[in-house]
Amino acid sequence: MVELRLGPLLRYTDSSCATVWVETSRPCVAQVRCSNGAGGTAPTFQVAGHHYALVTVTGLEPGTAPSYEVLLDDTPVWPLPDAPFPPSVIRVPGAGDTVRVTFGSCRWAAPPADGKDPVGADALDSLAQRLAADPHAERPDVLLLLGDQVYADETSEATRRWLARRRDLREPPGSQVADYEEYCRLYHESWLDPEVRWLLSTVPSFMIFDDHDIVDDWNTSAAWLADIRATHWWQERLLSGLMSYWVHQHLGNLSPAELAADPTYAAVRDTPDGTEAVRALAAKADTDPASVRFSYVRDFGRIRLAMVDSRAARVLREDRRAMLDPGTADWLREQVLADAGGYDHLLIGTSLPWLLPPLVHDLEAWDAALCAGERGPRWARFGERLRRGADLEHWAAFPRSFDGLADLIAEVGSGPDAPATVCVLSGDVHHGYLAQASWRRGGPGLPVVQLTCSPVHNSVPLSMRVGFRLGWSAPARLVGRAFARHGRCARPPVRWRKKGGPWFGNQLMTLTMRGRSARLRLERTGKDATLRTVIVRTLASG
Numbered sequence: 388m389v390e391l392r393l394g395p396l397l398r399y400t401d402s403s404c405a406t407v408w409v410e411t412s413r414p415c416v417a418q419v420r421c422s423n424g425a426g427g428t429a430p431t432f433q434v435a436g437h438h439y440a441l442v443t444v445t446g447l448e449p450g451t452a453p454s455y456e457v458l459l460d461d462t463p464v465w466p467l468p469d470a471p472f473p474p475s476v477i478r479v480p481g482a483g484d485t486v487r488v489t490f491g492s493c494r495w496a497a498p499p500a501d502g503k504d505p506v507g508a509d510a511l512d513s514l515a516q517r518l519a520a521d522p523h524a525e526r527p528d529v530l531l532l533l534g535d536q537v538y539a540d541e542t543s544e545a546t547r548r549w550l551a552r553r554r555d556l557r558e559p560p561g562s563q564v565a566d567y568e569e570y571c572r573l574y575h576e577s578w579l580d581p582e583v584r585w586l587l588s589t590v591p592s593f594m595i596f597d598d599h600d601i602v603d604d605w606n607t608s609a610a611w612l613a614d615i616r617a618t619h620w621w622q623e624r625l626l627s628g629l630m631s632y633w634v635h636q637h638l639g640n641l642s643p644a645e646l647a648a649d650p651t652y653a654a655v656r657d658t659p660d661g662t663e664a665v666r667a668l669a670a671k672a673d674t675d676p677a678s679v680r681f682s683y684v685r686d687f688g689r690i691r692l693a694m695v696d697s698r699a700a701r702v703l704r705e706d707r708r709a710m711l712d713p714g715t716a717d718w719l720r721e722q723v724l725a726d727a728g729g730y731d732h733l734l735i736g737t738s739l740p741w742l743l744p745p746l747v748h749d750l751e752a753w754d755a756a757l758c759a760g761e762r763g764p765r766w767a768r769f770g771e772r773l774r775r776g777a778d779l780e781h782w783a784a785f786p787r788s789f790d791g792l793a794d795l796i797a798e799v800g801s802g803p804d805a806p807a808t809v810c811v812l813s814g815d816v817h818h819g820y821l822a823q824a825s826w827r828r829g830g831p832g833l834p835v836v837q838l839t840c841s842p843v844h845n846s847v848p849l850s851m852r853v854g855f856r857l858g859w860s861a862p863a864r865l866v867g868r869a870f871a872r873h874g875r876c877a878r879p880p881v882r883w884r885k886k887g888g889p890w891f892g893n894q895l896m897t898l899t900m901r902g903r904s905a906r907l908r909l910e911r912t913g914k915d916a917t918l919r920t921v922i923v924r925t926l927a928s929g
Contacts, residue, residue, distance in 0.1 A: 398639025492814020534597025744858025749867030800831020820888030904929030
C-alpha cells in the first residue's frame with residue numbers, strides 16, 4: 388500500500404490555483420480534493436529512489452477557504468487519522484483583502500531531548516499551536532522562509548546516530564551530511580514535526596536557501612571555493628544539496644505556468660528516473676551559476692515579492708565581486724521596475740541583510756577593500772583570513788552590489804507611481820532588528836526599511852549578543868569609520884538608523900498590508916512556548 392512519507396506542503400497560491408507538494412513511498416497518482424469541488428491530480432516523479440508529486444489545484448475562487456484531502460491511488464492519506472489539528476485549508480484572499488506576510492529564517496530542527504529544548508521553543512511550532520487552537524484567528528496569508536531551512540553542517544544527535552549506521556564518521560565530512568539520501572533525512576526531521584507539518588499544509592510557503600542549507604559561509608570568496616573544491620567530499624555534497632533544494636524547496640516557489648516552461652521539470656516528469664536530469668541542473672549551477680536562476684518574483688494582490696538568491700548567484704572573482712551575477716541583477720531590476728504603479732508595496736527577500744549594524748558594515752567594506760589589494764598583498768592575505776573567520780560576507784562585503792541595490796531602490800521609489808513602502812526582508816544573523824534608510828542625496832520619499840528576523844529556532848552566543856548591541860552605538864560608528872578610512876572605502880549612498888532591536892530569541896515578523904498602509908509586528912517565543920508580541924510599528928499609514 389502506498390504511503391505518504393512527507394507533506395503535504397501547500398506552496399504556490401494565487402486567485403484561482405495552488406500547488407501541493409508530497410513525497411510518497413512508491414510511484415502512484417497523487418490527488419488533492421477540495422471541499423468546494425476544486426482539485427487536481429499528478430503522477431509522481433522519481434529522484435534518487437524517492438517519489439514526489441507536485442499537484443496543481445485548479446478551480447479555486449477568491450474569498451474562499453476550502454478544506455482539502457490528499458489521496459494516493461484513490462486512497463485517502465491526509466488528514467492523518469485522529470490528527471489533533473483542524474482540517475488543512477487553501478485560503479484564497481479576495482481582491483483588496485488585507486495581506487499578512489510572516490517571515491523568518493534559521494530553523495535548526497533538532498527535536499528536544501526529554502522535552503527540554505536547548506535553544507528554546509520553536510517559533511513555527513508556537514505559531515502552529517496558536518492557529519490550531521483557534522482556526523478562525525488571524526493567520527498569515529503566506530509564510531516566507533528566508534534560508535537555513537535545514538542545517539547540513541550542524542546535525543542533531545539523532546541524525547548523527549543515523550549517519551553513523553551508514554558510514555564512518557571519522558572520515559570527512561564527519562557528522563555533516565554527504566549525499567542526497569542524507570539530505571532527505573534532514574527534510575524529514577524538519578518537516579515531520581507534527582505542528583510544522585500541519586502548518587505547512589495549510590499556510591502557503593515560499594523559500595530560499597542560505598549557507599547552512601549547503602555549508603557554513605557557502606561562496607564566501609574565490610579562495611574559499613578553491614579550497615573546498617580540493618576536498619574529496621565537496622562535489623557530492625554540493626550537488627546533493629542543490630538537488631534536494633530543487634526538489635523540496637524550489638519547485639514549490641514556481642507558478643504552474645513557470646513549471647510548464649521549466650525544461651528540467653519536464654525532463655524529470657517524462658522519464659522513469661529523473662535523477663540525472665536534476666543532477667545535471669545542479670552541476671550546471673555549480674560550474675556556470677549565471678545559467679541557473681533560483682530567484683523568483685510573486686505578487687500577493689498588490690504586494691510584490693522579489694526573492695533574490697544571494698548565495699549561488701555570486702560573482703567571486705576579486706576584481707568583479709558581486710552579490711548577484713549580471714543576469715540576476717538585470718532580472719531583479721526588470722521585476723521591480725516592471726508594471727510601474729501596479730503594486731503598493733515592494734518586498735525584496737534576501738537571506739542576508741542589506742543594512743547591518745554600522746560597525747559591522749564598515750568592517751565588511753574594509754575587509755573587502757583589503758582582499759581586493761587596496762593595502763597590498765600582505766593585507767590582502769590577512770583580509771581573506773579575517774573574512775572567513777568572522778563571516779564577513781554580507782551585502783556590505785560586496786560594495787558595488789550594496790550601492791547598486793541602493794540605487795535601484797531609489798529609482799523604484801521615485802516618481803508618481805512609487806510604492807508606499809520598500810521592505811528588505813532578511814535573516815541569517817540570529818537576531819532581529821528594524822532599520823530605516825535615508826539617502827545622502829535625493830532618494831525616495833517613502834519608507835525604506837531593513838527587516839531582519841532570525842532565528843526561528845536557534846541560538847546566539849553571548850559574545851555575539853554583546854557585539855551586535857554595540858555595533859549600533861555611536862562609539863562603534865566612529866570605530867567603523869576609522870576602519871573604512873584605512874581601507875579607502877567610499878561612503879555608501881545611504882545612511883540608516885536602527886528603529887527597533889536588537890531582539891534575541893526565537894521569533895517571527897509579520898507584515899500586515901492593506902491598500903497603502905503597512906504595519907510590522909514581531910513576536911517571540913516565551914518560556915511557555917507561546918508567541919508574545921514584542922513590538923508593533925506602523926511603517927506606512929496609507
